[in-house]
Amino acid sequence: MSKIIVHQNAVKGKSHDALIKVCPFNAIESDGKEISINSGCRMCKICVKRYPDVFEFVEEKVAEIDKSKWRGIAVYIDHIEDSIHPVSFELIGKAREMAAKIGHPVYCLLMGSKVGSMAEELLHYGADGVYLYDKPELLHFRIEPYTAVFEDFINRIKPSIVLVGGTTVGRSLAPRVAARFRTGLTADCTMLDVQKNTDLDQIRPAYGGNIMAHIHTPNHRPQFATVRYKIFDAPERQDDASGKPEYLDIGSDKLASRIKVLEVKKKEKVKSIEDADVIVVAGRAFKKEDDLSIAYELADLLGGMVAVTRPLIEAGWADPRLQIGLSGRTVKPKLIITCGVSGAIQFVAGMNNADTVIAINKDPKAQIFSVAHYAVIGDIYEILPEMIGKLRALKTNNR
Amino acid sequence: MNITVCIKQVPGTSEVEIDEKTGVLKREGIDSKMNPYDLYALETALRIKSDKNAGLRVISMGPPQAEAVIREAYMMGADEGYLLTDRKFAGADVLATSYALSQGIRSLGHSDLIITGKMTTDGDTAQVGPEIAEYLQIPHVANVLRILELNEKSITVEMNMAESVEIQEVLLPCLITVEKDIYQPRLPSFKLKLKTADRPVHYITFNDLEDKDESHYGLKGSPTQVLKIFPPPAKTTSERWEGKGEELGQRLAEKLHELKFI
Numbered sequence A: 001m002s003k004i005i006v007h008q009n010a011v012k013g014k015s016h017d018a019l020i021k022v023c024p025f026n027a028i029e030s031d032g033k034e035i036s037i038n039s040g041c042r043m044c045k046i047c048v049k050r051y052p053d054v055f056e057f058v059e060e061k062v063a064e065i066d067k068s069k070w071r072g073i074a075v076y077i078d079h080i081e082d083s084i085h086p087v088s089f090e091l092i093g094k095a096r097e098m099a100a101k102i103g104h105p106v107y108c109l110l111m112g113s114k115v116g117s118m119a120e121e122l123l124h125y126g127a128d129g130v131y132l133y134d135k136p137e138l139l140h141f142r143i144e145p146y147t148a149v150f151e152d153f154i155n156r157i158k159p160s161i162v163l164v165g166g167t168t169v170g171r172s173l174a175p176r177v178a179a180r181f182r183t184g185l186t187a188d189c190t191m192l193d194v195q196k197n198t199d200l201d202q203i204r205p206a207y208g209g210n211i212m213a214h215i216h217t218p219n220h221r222p223q224f225a226t227v228r229y230k231i232f233d234a235p236e237r238q239d240d241a242s243g244k245p246e247y248l249d250i251g252s253d254k255l256a257s258r259i260k261v262l263e264v265k266k267k268e269k270v271k272s273i274e275d276a277d278v279i280v281v282a283g284r285a286f287k288k289e290d291d292l293s294i295a296y297e298l299a300d301l302l303g304g305m306v307a308v309t310r311p312l313i314e315a316g317w318a319d320p321r322l323q324i325g326l327s328g329r330t331v332k333p334k335l336i337i338t339c340g341v342s343g344a345i346q347f348v349a350g351m352n353n354a355d356t357v358i359a360i361n362k363d364p365k366a367q368i369f370s371v372a373h374y375a376v377i378g379d380i381y382e383i384l385p386e387m388i389g390k391l392r393a394l395k396t397n398n399r
Numbered sequence B: 001m002n003i004t005v006c007i008k009q010v011p012g013t014s015e016v017e018i019d020e021k022t023g024v025l026k027r028e029g030i031d032s033k034m035n036p037y038d039l040y041a042l043e044t045a046l047r048i049k050s051d052k053n054a055g056l057r058v059i060s061m062g063p064p065q066a067e068a069v070i071r072e073a074y075m076m077g078a079d080e081g082y083l084l085t086d087r088k089f090a091g092a093d094v095l096a097t098s099y100a101l102s103q104g105i106r107s108l109g110h111s112d113l114i115i116t117g118k119m120t121t122d123g124d125t126a127q128v129g130p131e132i133a134e135y136l137q138i139p140h141v142a143n144v145l146r147i148l149e150l151n152e153k154s155i156t157v158e159m160n161m162a163e164s165v166e167i168q169e170v171l172l173p174c175l176i177t178v179e180k181d182i183y184q185p186r187l188p189s190f191k192l193k194l195k196t197a198d199r200p201v202h203y204i205t206f207n208d209l210e211d212k213d214e215s216h217y218g219l220k221g222s223p224t225q226v227l228k229i230f231p232p233p234a235k236t237t238s239e240r241w242e243g244k245g246e247e248l249g250q251r252l253a254e255k256l257h258e259l260k261f262i
């Protein structure tokens, strides 16, 4: 088994404390005499890099699988009733980009009840094949039948890579299917690429977004990755449809479930910040809740929405669905104006793909400026009212 | 009725930075705490324990110092705590972690209901719960907002979906992952701290597990591997604007006009 071994004679003369601190996962321990590696180890090999004399990585060769038996990049098509979740299109775009590099086809997997019209729509996005399972048992998302269908699809088509949107359904389904195939899954990837040997390069933020991790699945197929909405760009819809949907069948006995759906309650529809082209973000610089009216006024003028940082959610000043960041939403608007936001890494993780970033902050050293296209140093209470007045004037002149 | 809750110890702070030259993490202390999302899982179980007189076990996989979160669970009211710890588990990714946990849970005997947090703040994958359920071959429901009913045979829950709430009735045994805010977690109690001070934390090692094939655990049982870690890319060249507030406001408005946002 591959492992990291500790050369105790090289430990002598070194501070155990210093050695322990090298590990981001607290996996190095000392009993006063010897240094050892415990079960917290993730084999990131930072210790090996830092103290090559003490820590050594020994690798054991394992039998390699035949990767050529797995072909194609499959995208799971998530849908809410009869509309396709837009993250699915974004994934088709990414899949096509990668498939072109390795000469593989792109497949869509669609499951549900009466989903034929959605399949037709998918043909306009350049997939090579749309496979669909249309069964009454699949009307509602229930984990066992959905997993069974996914399993059936993989066994028949044998895709090398499977991409799933990081939606509520995707985040529940993808791990279940990946575990069934005893294969790897990387959640919430922010960058994807593919090697000539079809290995998927999966890059995701780790450690609360402070670090990026580059992950691969060298000896298992299929390779699973989930990606959140608004990370990649959706391809343009083509007028011409290509190919035709192919219906696959699965025996009803395989769709048995221990789950019964008693009721589906619609949530009241709120426009989500993920869909806004322009976002004005209010940060902790806003001294009281009433002052947020300035942010709302600015957003209204620009036809956009207001979003906030986490402290404002904690203060109860806004609906949690308006939070941007690692524990909130990821947004990718055309324009984002942050007002009195420091730019903590957990916040930035949710917005640094915006096309244009304007940051207003009175602290010239604010971290947010490192991701801003326009770094505006000043007080929001002076700048925003002036800006609103001028915008209003420009708008009237425009008419 | 037996409930098992999965809890994990995570770093106490997310303020870690990486040194670009050496690739080494810069850390202030190494304090750690219970994964905040697991507090909600534990609270959910504690309510069921007092409602239904259920037995409540917690299980965690981690290094020996993770005993601390099991102690904390005792202070909140858990009956028994198990720590899955062995060098053979080192280097585990999601799959190997879930597998080891599922083996650990099996070794405890029957669980009617398994509850996990929605996600961890260090792994942040939300995958471990569903994968455990797959290994145990029981149904799962993720993102549970509320428990509407629980009896000897089944549990009825509200599942949080993007645009709807689905009410599902699931036969036991099953696994649920709970949303935060399902219940407000209680604080550890000083009384329980004293009362449980001598209560042992049971260690589960590789030898206690039913499956003794080493290749299913740790690094060897992990299909994914971390190739490297690196700091997030620094961004874009930017224009810096300084000056009087009024001027900046005017300039911004003109800029937005120029960029055709108005």
Ligand SMILES: Cc1cc2nc3c(=O)[nH]c(=O)nc-3n(C[C@H](O)[C@H](O)[C@H](O)COP(=O)(O)OP(=O)(O)OC[C@H]3O[C@@H](n4cnc5c(N)ncnc54)[C@H](O)[C@@H]3O)c2cc1C
Pocket (backbone or CB within 6 Å): A208, A282, A283, A284, A285, A286, A308, A309, A310, A311, A323, A324, A325, A326, A327, A328, A329, A339, A340, A341, A342, A343, A344, A345, A346, A347, A350, A360, A361, A362, A363, A366, A378, A379, A380, A381, B014, B121
């Ligand atoms: C695991 C984890 C997850 C997290 N997830 C998120 C998340 O999803 N989203 C999120 O937002 N946060 C998240 N956080 C919190 C995050 O670390 C920061 O604490 C938060 O983003 C800070 O919000 P802020 O910028 O509004 O406030 P502050 O950091 O307090 O910044 C306020 C800024 O306003 C400036 N300012 C003050 N007054 C004025 C004025 N009059 N005019 C102009 N500028 C002014 C100050 O210079 C300062 O830079 C998370 C933290 C953790 C640990």
Ligand SMILES: Nc1ncnc2c1ncn2[C@@H]1O[C@H](COP(=O)(O)O)[C@@H](O)[C@H]1O
Pocket (backbone or CB within 6 Å): B006, B007, B008, B035, B037, B038, B041, B059, B060, B061, B062, B097, B101, B115, B116, B117, B118, B119, B120, B121, B123, B124, B125, B126, B127, B128, B129
């Ligand atoms: N090492 C672990 N020990 C016990 N439970 C865990 C462990 N890792 C994850 N979990 C559980 O799985 C949930 C999801 O974790 P994750 O997939 O890492 O986001 C957590 O909230 C825990 O309940």
